């Protein structure tokens with residue numbers, strides 16, 4: 276459960292509530308970017324996503340590294356992606 | 366050099382291992398990786414067999430699912446079985462055994478237990494089910510606690526009446542201190558947790574070199590990160606330095622995430638003490654929802670049994686969590702205790718040392734032994 280998976284910000288969906296649509300492995304879900312409220316988060320940015328929250332901004336190279344790494348985890352990665360898919364934050 | 370070929374950059378891995386072997390010479394080192402994510406990477410990639418034999422990696426207490434004491438699981442089950450309750454939790458917590466089974470068993474007995482990806486999803490369940498009370502089973506270190514904090518702020522803002530959290534958030538520094546104080550282990554240094562440090566930064570670890578004279582290097586999660594971190598630790602020791610360094614600078618900043626820390630301070634406070642599985646009571650090691658958010662504190666809203674339950678006799682998770690025992694040395698490992706039928710918590714989460722070793726480590730060990738035999742070493 277302590278995994279962080281890289282996601283790319285697609286759009287800010289609710290600026291006041293710090294909600295953003297993020298794509299993880301082709302799946303788009305809404306997450307909270309409130310923990311990055313003192314940084315600017317824009318579409319195209321990569322973030323590390325943990326339990327529906329962007330934990331930190333990362334660069335694209337780091338995102339790719341982490342994605343490769345997470346993919347190698349096999350079942351646990353699938354579980355994490357499934358969990359992400361099940362999310363209904365609006 | 367076994368297994369190195371599966372690395373992203375085998376050449377870099379080879380060079381690192383060579384340099385590590387030279388630095389280690391014939392001395393013995395014991396480094397503790399605090400974080401379960403690191404334990405997972407180490408077993409997943411057979412790193413213990415890649416490193417020279419004098420370097421031992423011992424697993425620490427940094428898996429939040431593993432350190433939950435039985436009594437707290439029993440309280441969670443009690444809550445889940447109250448009338449008109451929807452009990453929500455991260456998937457990993459579903460199978461953690463309490464003294465009367467797990468939350469999955471409670472679900473099978475008819476309790477409305479639902480798995481959620483995020484505490485915000487739990488809040489959504491509350492909004493969608495106004496006639497029920499929704500409890501979220503909050504667990505996790507500083508990595509996860511800020512998400513609960515944001516959810517509390519949001520719940521208050523929305524004036525939600527039917528939502529509370531059973532807060533079991535823990536903090537990483539006190540167990541590190543407890544391990545340093547315990548006479549069981551003679552450690553040479555620490556691989557510091559990566560994601561916890563994105564929140565707390567690297568400064569809170571300074572007491573490790575300053576008071577206990579042990580180096581600590583915050584590490585990333587790639588196998589190469591682990592090798593690089595071991596290298597940095599050895600280099601410090603050989604240089605006669607002892608400090609906090611950051612190998613994971615591409616994600617972790619020295620000051621941490623100030624916004625997350627601010628939200629934590631706004632919604633939670635330190636508990637005077639908290640019980641950890643295997644480590645006993647540690648003072649100021651866990652977070653409680655503060656008075657301003659007491660309406661959302663399940664412990665305030667419900668009179669839970671709160672009974673302390675001793676671990677089952679066969680269970681040696683405590684020793685595994687302190688790094689005193691290797692998973693395979695537990696008497697029930699792989700026989701009575703497996704990921705399908707866990708007796709202890711370390712077998713539940715993929716970041717638990719026993720589960721990681723059961724799923725991956727064994728294969729590497731067998732392969733390493735075979736290679737060793739055929740090579741005649």
Ligand code: SF4
Nearest residue numbers: 682695702709712719
């Ligand atoms: S094998 Fe099971 S009981 Fe033994 S330490 Fe591991 S998780 Fe605990």
